[in-house]
Amino acid sequence: MMIRATVIIPTFRDWDGIQRCLDALALQTVSPSEFEIIVANNNRDDVVPDSLSLPPNARVVWESKPGSYAARNAALQVAQGDAVFFTDSDCIPEPDWIANGLDPLENHPDITRFGGAVKLFPAKKDWTTPELYDRVFNLRQERYVVHGYAATANLLVRRSVFEAVGPFNAELMSSGDKEWNQRAEKAGYPILYLPNMCVRHPARDSFAAHAKKRGRVAEGKFIMKNRDKLKSYVSPLKYIFPSVRNAYRICSEPNLVLFQRLALLEFDYRLRLHEAGVLFKLRYLGGPQGRRQ
Structure with a gap:
């Protein structure tokens, strides 16, 4: 079966997080034969631990240049899917994450970028001040999309857009997702917010x-x-x-x-x-x- 989508996950010394993310991706309602997973390891001295359970549709690529955007670019170079999903190693995609991205992608051929919801959750039952601050100010995708961008914690892009506007700025350690989306917006590639294309993310707790x-x-x-x-x-x-x-x-x-x-x-x-x-x-x-x- 043809690979419809590529999921790109950069990581830096977070194999535990990668395992949780991979476990969530194994529960997707879309068949594993329809999407590939590329883990972009940004630690040049690291090796894949024996304890990592890598599914058949996943592989690891290495990028020695520091920065998550350089790692994402390395994964993009070998991506096969026309739909490229981005998330992070500390994110937990909902079971219908890929399905709820592919459907709008097919139904809205004029839309080339999609920002999905990021639901923060606390470490314990009660929210601490740092966690509340994260909830109030960060990863508010519905607000970001109004301004033409979305965080790579939950971003879906047609691969053709990267071919047109280029890859991420590998010199940036932060805000590279915003910078790239601004280039795409300026080039005339619209973005849409998808509240049902959801990942969960632990709130920063310190x-x-x-x-x-x-x-x-x-x-x-x-x-x-x-x-x-x-x-x-x-x-x-x-x-x-x-x-x-x-x-x-x-x-x-x-x-x-x-x-x-x-x-x-x-x-x-x-x-x-x-x-x-x-x-x-x-x-x-x-x-x-x-x-x-």
Whole structure:
């Protein structure tokens, strides 16, 4: 049977996460003969552990250049499916994930990109402040699609679009999905939000995890501004004051009690101060260093 779809999953030292993702993909309502899975290993010194249960329709490719977007590009080079699904090693696709992507792909031939829902879940029963912050601010795909992009945690693209606009920017450590989607949007390839094409994703559960992501995003913006020859300087003084926009979102978010809103406001301000430090280092102490392998 012809391979209709390719699922691409980059990984870096997360074989446990890959196994959970593969186990979820084994439960897909679409026959395994109709899709292939490509795990893009971004650790050049790593080997596939003997404990990994790799299904017959899956394989591993290696990419030594640091960065998940470089890894995704390596997988794209050998992808066979006309429909390319992207997700991450810490995501858990719902059983009808692929089916709910392929149906709209066939029924909407004019649409070339699809962003699916990402449902965050907490580590335990109650949501902690870091987890709530992730739920309020991150992976809001329905909002992203309005602005012409979707995160690669849950993105479906016709392979022909990559042939037209090129691969991901392999120099970026973060925001490469947004940068690529902006290129596709500018080239006239529309995007549609699919709430039923869903993956589950664990919410970030610590300040350190959020700070790491905020730093990567700041670095990605820094690189893109330099690439586009825009003014790359952002004064750290901007971050002395709390964000009015973020405060409004926190205060308008439903199903939160007062102490949760106050905790989120404090958490957001701490992240702003961290981002100020990252931008200061990027501007005055040298450019992005990339991920150490």
